[in-house]
Amino acid sequence: SWDEVNHADTYEVTIEIEGAEPLVIVVEEGTELDLSALEPALKPGTYSVTVVAKSSNAAYSDSDPSEEVTYEVPVPVVALATPEAQLVENDVLTWEEVPHADTYEVTIEIEGAEPLVIVVEEGTELDLPSLEPALAPGTYSVTVVAKSNSPLYTDSDPSEEVTYVVAVVVDKTALQNKTTEISDDLTEGVLKQEQYTEESWQALQKALEDAKKVLADPDATQAEVNAALDVLENARGGLVKSDRITIVPSIGTLKPTGTDGVYAISVGHSTSNISFTVTPDDPDVQITVHGQIVENGVASGPIALNVGLNEITILVKGQDESTRTYKIQVTREAAPASNPNPIYYPGVPSSPSNVERITVDVEARGKGVVAKTEILRTTNADGTKSDEVAFGATVAEDSVRKTLEAGATTVRIVIPDEKDEVKDVRIDLTAAALAVVQKSGLDLEIYTDNGLITIPNDSLIGLNDNLYFHLIPIKQEDERKLVEQRARTEKLVRELLNDGNVYVVDRPFTIETNMPSRKVFITLPMNESNLPTATSGRERFLSDLAIFIEHSDGERKVVTPEMGDYAKGKLGLTFGIEKFSTFTILNRDGGVEDKHDAYIIGYPDGTFKPLHALTRAQIAVILHRVLDLQAEGTGVYPDVSSSHWASEAIRYVSGIGLMEGMPDGSFQPDRDITRAEMALIIARLKELRGDASHTFSDVGAGHWAEQGIANVFEAGYMEGMPDGSFQPNKILTRAEAVTVFNRVLERGPLYGMNQPTWPDVPMDHWAFHQIEEASQDHSYQLRPSGGETIVK
Structure with a gap:
């Protein structure tokens, strides 16, 4: 605006900016001009403005220009677009890129604490779990603001709040x-x-x-x-030792006398000495038997017995110096006029230096120890040992009585050989003892680590003479090979086993006896380590087992045994006989059992690259190949064209639900597959839907693949890491993948190769046998110890 000038009719306003032609505007009415309302509008910049008064009367000339007035047209400012933030896999905060934004300001807030502001100068994501220092457990609200270095733009509004929960880490x-x-x-x-x-x-x-x-x-x-943890440690530290004690004589059974700590036992005249095995519940005590310090659970030395009453003292001294005293009254019978059924140990003197006496158990089968008897164990010149066991009427009566009291059906004589040093065992059973067992209605068993003889009660009827059994396990490899060779050449064996090859499984067992022809059952033990680990191979192996019997009279037989349990880590193969012989477990080896095709190949340079990753497309192709899928595939993805090398496999595995696409509808065929993804695929393939648990430190509750990981781990298809983690986000290597697939398919590992197929997978590589199984076509035989042997 300006003052009115006398005699002026109009005013000429000149608006100038450097580098442009001046703009002249004539104002015919009034003394002001609204510069912001000009059309077209002035561009941003700094202008100088002057006013000249003009008159139509010739008597007046134009005025001088007014002093310059500076006018600023400001640059317009625009707010940046608001980011859209979200949490994705593994709690990574991500947002879309905002045009003209140079940085992003992430604000992390939790109630009761100062907000944490982090400026992200590169990229559009922030890994929240990796922040240093780590966020404390709690629920956070997170927002993102876009910022620009240009004055043309103002900060965006904060994004919508994203909730981020930091779980409490419980250290177990x-x-x-x-x-x-x-x-x-x-x-x-x-x-x-x-x-x-x-x-x-x-x-x-x-x-x-x-x-x-x-x-x-x-x-x-x-x-x-x-x-x-406190309760467990206190309970462990609070265990209180028991003061119970077990005293077992080498023969017979102790009976209470009615006086505390005093027990009685009667033995026949033939028992000239006795020993005691004292087993306190508390192992930290000192045991003295008749003046001799003995070890817990170990038989004392023999104590000589006089005819009549003998008193033996047993002392048990605790660490607190307290002592318990037990008195054993042993009555030895006077010598009889005659003995109609003596038992002889040929060639064994009364107290030879190479003979030791060992107390062994007589059990009520399934009900525990009911009596004791003795073994004479002789050390032979070659260092092996031979056992002789006597089972007489006194032990038989005691055993029968307690077996019937226990409700068992069988008296079992147990002959141990924990060190596997006994070459043979001879068991002598008196006619009187056999009569006691027969009249009781019980069966009789003789149990050794190499075989079990079961004599049904009916087979004991009419046995009026002493019996002996001589048991000889064939331990030497050369002797076993001879048995195997006889079996292979035996016509009967070849006919029954369809001319297949055979081999001996575990030890052959020879039994010699003077028992007349009666029905008896033999059970031979077989170590479970001989069995293939895969279920299908195990079943096939067991179905091919047979017992080769070589009777002493020249007869040969092959029988099929019944399977059962023998002892820990051993199966029992039971069959019936009526005469005694050499018994051998055979497995029919029918030559090439099957063929496996490779399902993974190497690289063009001739290597396998065991540490390289497998992509999602490659996993789909392997699944398609090994499952021989024939159904029409239905999975269609925008990033998998019909000409893609794996398109058919991807359609198939997606169609049956083994693999899924991404949330955005893509398949991402070239992305490396992780251990968690593989676990989920195997869980779907094997239809593992149980509630298995796990202890992996890095697979927390709520992890998207937690149940799948737990199920495949429990099923034995995948394993964790040595540090107790599973590493779900770790890329699955080719070596790991074939190991998992082989387990799932019950294939391999493959043995019998003389040299490696791949130069970068030597024979001492941890996955050598698994990689050979997966990467080469081969015919094979099942190995008794598990896996396959290549047939070349």
């Missing part, structure tokens, strides 16, 4: 270690129930059970974990 390591330690002690016999009081033992069992529940509870708090 100490509880897991203590639980494992105690469980191992129980399994390995370090902790034995009979050594502790019932109350303290049950307290430990409950504490251990509660600890396992806390370990399995994904919602357990640190306080609950710590409390369970």
